[in-house]
Amino acid sequence: MQTPSEKLRDAWTRHAKDVARKINLAWWIQTLSTPLVTVGLVGACVLLLVRREMPDSPAWVLGVSALGTVLLLGGIAWLVARRHFEKPEQSLVRIEASMRLRNALSAAKAGVAPWPELPPKVDAGVDWHWQRVLVPPVAALAFLTAGLFIPLSARANAEVGKDEPLAWAKLESDLERLDQEEMIDETYIEEMKKKLEELRKQEEEEWFSHSSLEATDSLKKEHSTQVDKLERELARADKALGNLEKNAGGMPAAEKERLLNQFDQALQGLQNGALKPNEKLLEQLKQLDPKNLGQIPPEQLQQLRDAMKKAGQACKDCQGGGSGGGQGDEWLDDLLDGEDGQGGDKEGKQPGDKPGEGAGKGGVDRGPGHAPGMLGAEGQKLDTGDMTGLESKDLSRSLPGDLLQLQDGEHDVDKSAVGPRSGGDTGATGDGGDRVWKDALDPDEQKALKKFFE
Structure with a gap:
């Protein structure tokens, strides 16, 4: 059965431990805040990169990896913050200083004075600044969640992306x-x-x-x-x-x-x-x-x-x-x-064809051997042989080569009778080839031609 003094001692000690835990947690959060935000941002980039390069990676593996990284970082921050941690004895001093108890708790702890009565509210003079406490972990959580679940187009497989021969x-x-x-x-x-x-x-280098x-x-x-x-x-x-x-x-x-x-x-x-x-x-x-x-x-x-x-x-x-x-x-x-089902003579036949016409194997009485229109529908025949003169109203605009007029003409033949002439008449002009041979060529040319045609 505890005495009233022991009950007061346990109550003050319990409040001192709560204050100590609160102070130590604040030191750990303060040490962890900046690295946690940094790791959250870098981790999000790493998660996005892994999801793009290895789209088949399970989401739970990535999530466990991110959580493990955060836990490892928290452990390191805890070890770093331990040098600032506060013991319950120090928290008693903080409480009596905040509540102005004039060293009553320290004296009672030392056994030189009785434990004071416990007030309705124990105030250690410290309180949470929730904005500074919550912003870093929430930001880190948002970054990592975005890296895990934000929609991302997976990078094409290496084999698909290879520039292989078409x-x-x-x-x-x-x-x-x-x-x-x-x-x-x-x-x-x-x-x-x-x-x-x-x-x-x-090897890719050998493909081409x-x-x-x-x-x-x-x-x-x-x-x-x-x-x-x-x-x-x-x-x-x-x-x-x-x-x-x-x-x-x-x-x-x-x-x-x-x-x-x-x-x-x-x-x-x-x-x-x-x-x-x-x-x-x-x-x-x-x-x-x-x-x-x-x-x-x-x-x-x-x-x-x-x-x-x-x-x-x-x-x-x-x-x-x-x-x-x-x-x-x-x-x-x-x-x-000539595979047409009838010896090569049926498919090319057209209504009204006569013997020797239409498709066949060719021959003097079996047609030319091909079907009419085999190379396509025959176009309308054009009378390309008839030339029609164009009557030009304005000859000043005519171009070289324009056909101006067509007309029928006759040779102008000299039909006048020619009387007999003596062979010694050197004034005779000669007819036809005689004229070219005797009058149009000089003696050397005549000798050359005569020698050539001998």
């Missing part, structure tokens, strides 16, 4: 397009991507070297050739099937055999090429018997042709981006082969 991007785009269509064998696409990746694995550019050009030509070949073979096979289906009844045996051979050659080309249709489409083409198209349901045959056209369109899309070839090769093949 042919690589074009080739990669073609491969992605073919892969999305799902009509092309994935083996070819994977092999081409591996080759492209091997080129990218080189002679050997690298040569390898790139070779890879691009290889891809272009395979795409052109696949598109051409698909078009030939589809055209042969279309002609066989359309003219199954009245087609000559020779023409039918030619179309069957054309389909077989196209199928072999599809099987042997590095770039092939997908396995499902290729298997359907292998199982197809073009000799018995009538036994195949029209819907199934049309579905197969649509799949072939879709695969061919994917190749044409790549060609449109600059891989070369294209429709011009197909037009040339058709022109050379």
Whole structure:
């Protein structure tokens, strides 16, 4: 059981410890304020830089790093501020000085006087200046929060930002397009991507070297050739099937055999090429018997042709981006082969054509071998041979070369009779060549000409 004196001692001691904690906390905050604002500003810049350079960094990792930095700084500030800390005995002196107790607390602490009664309010003479206390940590918190959450555009990846050859991007785009269509064998696409990746694995300084550019050009030509070949073979096979289906009844045996051979050659080309249709489409083409198209349901045959056209369109899309070839090769093949479904004589026929006219293979009685208007619509014929004179009203404005007038004229021929003349008449002027030979040339020139024409 404590005595009243001991209770007063504990109460004054407790108030002294509270004042000491308050004073020490103020010293720590004062020591920490300036470094905390500086670290908050620098930390915000560091966070923004890290988020831009490494956009995949988790936000919680950055937050924990910032918090750890602040805690480390607080610990350092605490160690620096300890030399200014105040003990409870010093706080008792501060209290008795502020409350004017005339050393009553110090004497009671020394045991030479009783502890004074505890007043309703103990005043140590110190109070918080909240603006100076709160502004530094709030500013630092605002800086770090901005560094963590402010919207920021991530810096492009190093691979994207590299100035790589444009042919690589074009080739990669073609491969992605073919892969999305799902009509092309994935083996070819994977092999081409591996080759492209091997080129990218080189040092950046070697990307535009002679050997690298040569390898790139070779890879691009290889891809272009395979795409052109696949598109051409698909078009030939589809055209042969279309002609066989359309003219199954009245087609000559020779023409039918030619179309069957054309389909077989196209199928072999599809099987042997590095770039092939997908396995499902290729298997359907292998199982197809073009000799018995009538036994195949029209819907199934049309579905197969649509799949072939879709695969061919994917190749044409790549060609449109600059891989070369294209429709011009197909037009040339058709022109050379005469593949029109009727021996090269049907597509070019026009209503009213006579035998020997229109498209054909050429011949004395089969026409010139090409269809009228093959190179485009014929324009209106112009009468370029008729020249019409322009009547000029003001000849002072005419220019050199202007056509002023056209008129019909006749030669002025001297029809007067010429009587006989003796051969010795040196006064005769001569006629035609005689006049030039005898009168227009001197003797030396006459000898030279006579010698030349002997």
